[in-house]
Amino acid sequence: MPQNNSELKNKRVPLNRETIIAKALEIADEEGLENLSIRKLASALDRSAMALYRHFGSMEEIQQGVVARAFTEVDTAPxxxxxxxxxxxxxxxxxxxxxxxxxxAHLYLAEGxxxxxxxxxxxxxxxxxxxxxxxxxxxxxxxxxxxxxxxxxxxxxxxxxxxxxxxxxxxxxxxxxxxxxxxxxxxxxxxxxxxxxxxxxxxxxxxxxxxxxxxxx
Missing domain, CATH: 1.10.357.10 (Tetracycline Repressor, domain 2)
Known part of the structure; x- marks a missing residue:
C-alpha cells in the first residue's frame, strides 16, 4: 500500500545540528563547500530553510560545523x-x-x-x-x-x-x-x-x- 504524506513525514531523519552538518558535508563532498547553500541543504533534508535557521544562524556557521566534523576524523588520540x-x-x-x-569539498575554503x-x-x-x-x-x-x-x-x-x-x-x-x-x-x-x-x-x-x-x- 502506498504510504501517505503523514507516514513519510514521520520517517524523515530528525532535524538537529548533527543531522544538518552530516548532510552538509555529504553535499560538500559532491559539489564543494563553496556551492553549499541553505536552500540546497534544506531541500536535501526535505525541510524549509527556516527550519534550518532554528539550529544555525548562518551559512558560515554551518560551514564551520562541516569543517569541525571533518576534523573529528583526524587521529589525535594519545x-x-x-x-x-x-x-x-x-x-x-x-x-x-x-x-x-x-x-x-574544498574544506580549506572555510578554514581560518x-x-x-x-x-x-x-x-x-x-x-x-x-x-x-x-x-x-x-x-x-x-x-x-x-x-x-x-x-x-x-x-x-x-x-x-x-x-x-x-x-x-x-x-x-x-x-x-x-x-x-x-x-x-x-x-x-x-x-x-x-x-x-x-x-x-x-x-x-x-x-x-x-x-x-x-x-x-
Missing part, C-alpha cells in the same frame, strides 16, 4: 609512550588523508585561524597532546606555526594538482612537468614533515627532545 616526533608524523599524515578523502569554531576543538586536542608530552611552550608555539603553514600550503596545492591532472594535452606538456607535479606527493609530504621535525630539534637544542606521551599507570 598513544602512551609515543615520541613527540612520531606524534607529529601521525597527526599530520592523518590531516592530509582527511583532506584527500574530502578533496572535492586555529581558534575559529571549525578548528578550535582540533587545535585544543593537538595542543593538549603535545603539552602532555612536555614540549616546552615556546618550542610548541614555533613548531605549530611552521607545521600549520606547511600543511595549509601543501594540501591546497595537492588538491589543486589532483583536480587539474591530465588537463593539458600530452603533446603540450613540458619536460619539467613531471618534476613539478611530483612536488605534491606522499613522498614529498613525508620529506617536508621530516625537515620540520629536524628543524624543531634544532630550535630546541641543546634540549635532547625526549618528549613522550605519558604512559598509563
Amino acid at each position: 598513544v602512551p609512550g609515543e615520541r613527540w616526533d612520531d606524534t607529529i608524523r601521525r597527526t599530520t599524515a592523518s590531516i592530509r588523508r582527511m583532506h584527500l578523502r574530502h578533496a572535492s 585561524a586555529a581558534w575559529d569554531p571549525g578548528l578550535r576543538e582540533h587545535t585544543e586536542r593537538v595542543q593538549s597532546l603535545h603539552g602532555n608530552q612536555g614540549i616546552p611552550e615556546d618550542i610548541l608555539t614555533r613548531a605549530w606555526r611552521i607545521i600549520d603553514a606547511f600543511l595549509s600550503g601543501f594540501i591546497v596545492n595537492e588538491i589543486s594538482e589532483m583536480e587539474h591532472a591530465d588537463s593539458l594535452p600530452a603533446a603540450d606538456k613540458p619536460a619539467w612537468l613531471d618534476t613539478v607535479e611530483a612536488a605534491y606527493s606522499e613522498q614529498a609530504f613525508n620529506d617536508g614533515v621530516e625537515i620540520i621535525i629536524a628543524g624543531i630539534r634544532g630550535l630546541a637544542a641543546p634540549d635532547p627532545c625526549e618528549w613522550r606521551t605519558p604512559t598509563e599507570d
